[in-house]
Amino acid sequence: MEFCDECGSMMKTDDGMWICGSCGYETPRDSEKEAAMTSTQSQEESEVIDTSEVDAEDMGPTTGAKCPECGNDRAFWEMKQIRAADESETRFFTCTECEHKWREDDH
Structure with missing residues (x-):
């Protein structure tokens, strides 16, 4: 990539x-x-992980977050960097x- x-x-x-x-x-x-540049063409895509048979306590941390679908007040959460490195991470909830x-972006 060139700029x-x-x-x-x-x-x-x-x-x-x-x-x-x-x-x-x-x-x-x-x-x-x-030739020294890294290409995404040769990189493997990460596979989807099936968590349907994983116990709730093994899913990770939970927090108080209201589900927009059912109104439940608990959700598993994780943070991921999906934008530029100088932008804040995005919180994902389940x-x-x-x-x-769903996700919640910091602005």
Whole structure:
């Protein structure tokens, strides 16, 4: 991945050039530099974990959070970094009764 030297936007490839979609800046591609880049194409996707047969006490911490589906006042929770590193983490909840899942973003 390359970022534009002029405006900082992410650049895209077009044949032998990196081209900024925001300002139009172009720079030649460097195959040696690109060989050192990490690609998500070769990475495996994480698999979905079935928790249907896991005991409640093994699911993790719970907190007081009202389920928007059934109104229950307890939920399992976990924090994940899903946005840029300089943004806060997102809280994910799973109702302890109906297993409805929702998230709450910090703003």
